[in-house]
Amino acid sequence: MLMTTPFHERTSALCASHAWRRWAGYLVASSYELSHEREYHAIRSAAALFDVSPLYKYLVRGKEAARLLDHVATRNIRNLQVGQVAYTPWCDAAGKVLDDGTIARLDEATFRVTAAEPNLRWLEENARGLDASIEDVSESIAALSLQGPASRAILDDIDLKYFRLKDAKLGGIPVTVSRTGYTGDLGYEIWMEKKSALTVWDALIEVGTPRGMTPAGMLALDVARIEAGLMLIDVDYVPARKAFIEAQTSSPYELDLAWAVDLKKERFVGREALAAEAARAPQWRFVGIEIEWESLERLYAEVGLATRVPGAAWRTSVPIYAGAEQAGYASSGGWSPLLKKYIALAHLRAAHAAPGTQLEIEITVEHQRKRANARVVKKPFFDPERKRA
Amino acid sequence: MPKYDAIIIGGGHNGLVCAAYLARAGKKVLVLERRERVGGAAMTEEVFPGFRFSVFSYVVSLLRPEIIRDLELPRHGLHILPLESTITPLDNGDYLGQWNDHDQNRRELARHSLRDAEAYDEFGLMLHQMARAIKPMLAMAPPDPAALSFGELTAMNRLAEHFRALGAKRFHMLHKLLTMSSADFLDEWFESEVLKATKSASGIIGTLLGPRSPGTAYVLLHHYMGELDGVFRAWGFAKGGNGAVSGAIAGAAQAAGAEIRTGATVAQVLVKGSRAIGVVLEGGEEIRASLVVSGADPRRTFLGLVGEKHLPDEFVESIRRFRFRGASAKVNLALGELPNFTCLPGRGPHLRGAISISPSVEYLERAYDEAKYGEISRRPYMDIVIPSMIDPAMAPPGKHVMSIFVQYAPYHLNGGWTDARREALGDAVVDTLAQYAPNLKGAILHRQVVTPADIERIVGLAEGNIFQGELSLQQMFFLRPAPAWARYRTPLSGLYQCGAGTHPGGGVMGASGRNAAHAILRAG
Numbered sequence: 001m002l003m004t005t006p007f008h009e010r011t012s013a014l015c016a017s018h019a020w021r022r023w024a025g026y027l028v029a030s031s032y033e034l035s036h037e038r039e040y041h042a043i044r045s046a047a048a049l050f051d052v053s054p055l056y057k058y059l060v061r062g063k064e065a066a067r068l069l070d071h072v073a074t075r076n077i078r079n080l081q082v083g084q085v086a087y088t089p090w091c092d093a094a095g096k097v098l099d100d101g102t103i104a105r106l107d108e109a110t111f112r113v114t115a116a117e118p119n120l121r122w123l124e125e126n127a128r129g130l131d132a133s134i135e136d137v138s139e140s141i142a143a144l145s146l147q148g149p150a151s152r153a154i155l156d157d158i159d160l161k162y163f164r165l166k167d168a169k170l171g172g173i174p175v176t177v178s179r180t181g182y183t184g185d186l187g188y189e190i191w192m193e194k195k196s197a198l199t200v201w202d203a204l205i206e207v208g209t210p211r212g213m214t215p216a217g218m219l220a221l222d223v224a225r226i227e228a229g230l231m232l233i234d235v236d237y238v239p240a241r242k243a244f245i246e247a248q249t250s251s252p253y254e255l256d257l258a259w260a261v262d263l264k265k266e267r268f269v270g271r272e273a274l275a276a277e278a279a280r281a282p283q284w285r286f287v288g289i290e291i292e293w294e295s296l297e298r299l300y301a302e303v304g305l306a307t308r309v310p311g312a313a314w315r316t317s318v319p320i321y322a323g324a325e326q327a328g329y330a331s332s333g334g335w336s337p338l339l340k341k342y343i344a345l346a347h348l349r350a351a352h353a354a355p356g357t358q359l360e361i362e363i364t365v366e367h368q369r370k371r372a373n374a375r376v377v378k379k380p381f382f383d384p385e386r387k388r389a
Numbered sequence: 390m391p392k393y394d395a396i397i398i399g400g401g402h403n404g405l406v407c408a409a410y411l412a413r414a415g416k417k418v419l420v421l422e423r424r425e426r427v428g429g430a431a432m433t434e435e436v437f438p439g440f441r442f443s444v445f446s447y448v449v450s451l452l453r454p455e456i457i458r459d460l461e462l463p464r465h466g467l468h469i470l471p472l473e474s475t476i477t478p479l480d481n482g483d484y485l486g487q488w489n490d491h492d493q494n495r496r497e498l499a500r501h502s503l504r505d506a507e508a509y510d511e512f513g514l515m516l517h518q519m520a521r522a523i524k525p526m527l528a529m530a531p532p533d534p535a536a537l538s539f540g541e542l543t544a545m546n547r548l549a550e551h552f553r554a555l556g557a558k559r560f561h562m563l564h565k566l567l568t569m570s571s572a573d574f575l576d577e578w579f580e581s582e583v584l585k586a587t588k589s590a591s592g593i594i595g596t597l598l599g600p601r602s603p604g605t606a607y608v609l610l611h612h613y614m615g616e617l618d619g620v621f622r623a624w625g626f627a628k629g630g631n632g633a634v635s636g637a638i639a640g641a642a643q644a645a646g647a648e649i650r651t652g653a654t655v656a657q658v659l660v661k662g663s664r665a666i667g668v669v670l671e672g673g674e675e676i677r678a679s680l681v682v683s684g685a686d687p688r689r690t691f692l693g694l695v696g697e698k699h700l701p702d703e704f705v706e707s708i709r710r711f712r713f714r715g716a717s718a719k720v721n722l723a724l725g726e727l728p729n730f731t732c733l734p735g736r737g738p739h740l741r742g743a744i745s746i747s748p749s750v751e752y753l754e755r756a757y758d759e760a761k762y763g764e765i766s767r768r769p770y771m772d773i774v775i776p777s778m779i780d781p782a783m784a785p786p787g788k789h790v791m792s793i794f795v796q797y798a799p800y801h802l803n804g805g806w807t808d809a810r811r812e813a814l815g816d817a818v819v820d821t822l823a824q825y826a827p828n829l830k831g832a833i834l835h836r837q838v839v840t841p842a843d844i845e846r847i848v849g850l851a852e853g854n855i856f857q858g859e860l861s862l863q864q865m866f867f868l869r870p871a872p873a874w875a876r877y878r879t880p881l882s883g884l885y886q887c888g889a890g891t892h893p894g895g896g897v898m899g900a901s902g903r904n905a906a907h908a909i910l911r912a913g
Contacts, residue, residue: 121507244518
């Protein structure tokens with residue numbers, strides 16, 4: 001049987017669509033309403049509440065906890081201040097990305113790691129000989145993500161900077177709030193003991209509903225994260241552990257994460273390979289693609305149809321061409337209801353990856369493969385000031 | 390002119406596969422089967438009224454998909470149904486389940502060890518890569534590294550290229566797999582005793598070796614091979630039992646024009662000079678053919694049917710040394726009701742999968758210890774399936790058949806096999822299993838015990854070895870069954886081998902039969 005999250009009693013009562021999907025062995029709502037549209041708009045106009053409990057979570061404690069995480073992550077973790085959160089990938093010895101997530105420093109010697117994949121074994125292997133213990137708290141810690149411009153007000157105008165966290169109380173329950181999320185908007189993630197989950201949920205619904213907050217599912221989140229230019233494991237990249245062949249693996253550079261690799265650190269897993277790669281420049285880039293509306297319109301007009309755009313984000317590999325040559329592939333994309341643009345995240349050979357480069361993307365119109373004009377653009381597609389303000 | 394292009398000795402699945410391929414290539418083929426029905430060890434029999442058993446081999450995992458496609462076996466009645474899971478009951482009332490669904494499997498493994506749950510996927514990926522590394526060798530006639538002919542060297546070069554392309558990491562892993570014991574190999578990956586034991590069990594199947602014997606890690610890989618080729622649910626049960634596998638292949642062979650004669654025991658291969666020219670049946674009938682292809686095991690083929698005097702001494706020595714040492718038995722039960730396992734009571738999905746009696750590596754190794762000294766394991770390893778849960782037509786409505794693969798039951802039993810020893814084995818199996826499913830004894834309507842001696846007597850497999858010779862490294866690849874004679878040819882011109890005693894070996898793969906047919910057709 002699939003597991004249900006600590007919020008299931010509430011979420012299942014709300015899930016009118018009966019559309020569920022799996023996430024790390026848990027059942028989570030794809031959308032609560034019959035369509036995910038309103039849930040998406042809530043993210044950008046008011047607030048959306050996501051159950052993100054299936055994330056893998058680890059508590060890393062000990063005098064050398066910082067040393068362990070600094071050794072595993074590509075970013076500098078020793079310099080992380082108490083109350084600060086860092087987004088980081090981590091790599092294998094070949095410098096290929098294993099996973100990406102956040103590392104939060106709860107106190108001097110305690111960190112919480114979130115990950116998309118199980119990482120207990122990896123952390124333990126790297127902790128050998130270090131004064132650091134790892135506890136898998138994936139099941140005991142419940143998590144909600146409150147995203148959108150109204151989220152700060154819902155959290156009683158909480159004073160918290162971007163990528164910081166602090167303790168707070170919701171419905172009388174002690175929780176940790178971090179200013180993080182997966183929507184590229186103003187937003188927070190709320191971490192609590194499993195046993196308090198329903199109380200916290202109820203408290204947020206009570207305060208949030210009058211402010212336009214709505215529970216939202218994975219379909220709405222998927223659109224928002226693409227607009228935010230945020231990659232998704234297993235969709236936009238294959239973690240090195242799951243790759244059948246080397247060509248399926250990616251380095252942080254190839255995923256546009258050069259900013260998250262600190263080669264000034266003396267030692268960390270994959271450093272040598274990454275230093276070598278940095279010296280010769282990566283062959284692949286992970287970029288934003290905007291598909292030209294006029295070009296789409298023309299292709300559909302040719303067969304007598306009005307232009308169609310996908311109702312939900314897609315996550316299949318779609319070829320992108322530079323003339324006769326295949327320049328790369330898009331790994332996820334969709335229609336941005338806010339920007340009114342057809343956008344995609346794509347892996348391109350470095351030569352074709354500069355912003356402004358004109359390319360073509362494959363598109364199937366009435367069962368025929370066509371090519372639409374597309375242009376390399378800067379990520380994120382949508383980057384409101386309120387995200388950091 | 391002889392009446393036939395080729396005579397196939399033995400209507401086991403490999404003989405039939407070979408016959409089908411030859412017939413499809415336009416050869417005039419005659420299959421001679423000693424028993425009244427084809428199938429060899431892949432056959433279904435109504436042992437007890439209304440209850441049908443795959444008496445010997447009982448699951449399908451390694452049957453080459455290209456054979457299923459080439460011979461259009463589904464058109465001839467083959468339908469392989471999935472075996473969905475494996476559970477291993479434990480003495481403390483718990484169990485380990487291995488399920489097809491990734492999330493369910495992960496969660497179950499995590500109950501035993503979080504680390505193992507994480508290592509599991511990586512282990513699977515590694516085995517997949519190793520199986521891919523080995524796979525080209527299964528489809529090819531193995532080159533002989535000692536031979537200096539241009540063809541052999543080219544083939545060796547291709548193989549060397551292939552291994553180089555694996556990269557150092559995978560090559561090292563392959564080396565470990567080829568040299569280690571399955572228990573040691575699994576120790577490098579997992580910590581949960583029951584998981585290691587259940588995984589290591591596939592390293593000992595059919596072989597008189599324990600999980601701590603070096604070389605067993607490779608056998609583990611051999612059994613994993615079936616999971617390649619994008620075959621998601623590779624372990625399966627043929628609708629109608631394993632007789633349906635042979636039946637479908639026989640159907641394909643006949644449709645292609647092959648002639649099959651049952652009740653026709655070959656007494657001797659006719660040899661003229663250094664050439665096989667036909668066979669003599671018991672009763673004296675002589676049948677001539679341009680080629681004779683033996684699906685029998687190497688011992689029966691060369692020392693029995695051909696005769697040492699027609700063969701080079703060195704070759705005879707090799708065949709004499711080829712090890713069989715059957716170690717496995719079958720217990721087939723007709724049941725009035727389903728077994729009720731203490732660890733998972735009731736009729737759950739676990740009864741549609743395999744049930745493995747392998748609670749710990751030590752349990753398996755102790756079972757081996759007894760066999761090593763010529764005794765039956767008092768607490769044997771068992772691999773159990775309930776075919777009627779997958780194909781209800783195997784038993785009357787509401788009743789069931791249970792197939793229990795048992796190890797160890799050594800062919801060379803101290804004092805030899807007798808009826809009393811056979812029943813003692815049956816008792817040990819039922820007693821052990823009843824500890825996990827207490828209603829079992831009361832549910833048994835009929836019990837059939839098949840010892841290695843029975844397998845030899847009924848099917849003709851030497852020493853009852855289910856693979857026509859141990860799958861140990863010293864008799865694999867270019868050494869199977871004898872150095873320099875691993876490519877389906879024999880020292881006699883016109884005589885070929887197509888049984889599992891040749892590369893790549895047993896497991897209802899059909900690969901030997903297919904490879905042999907290709908070798909014959911290439912030779913013209």
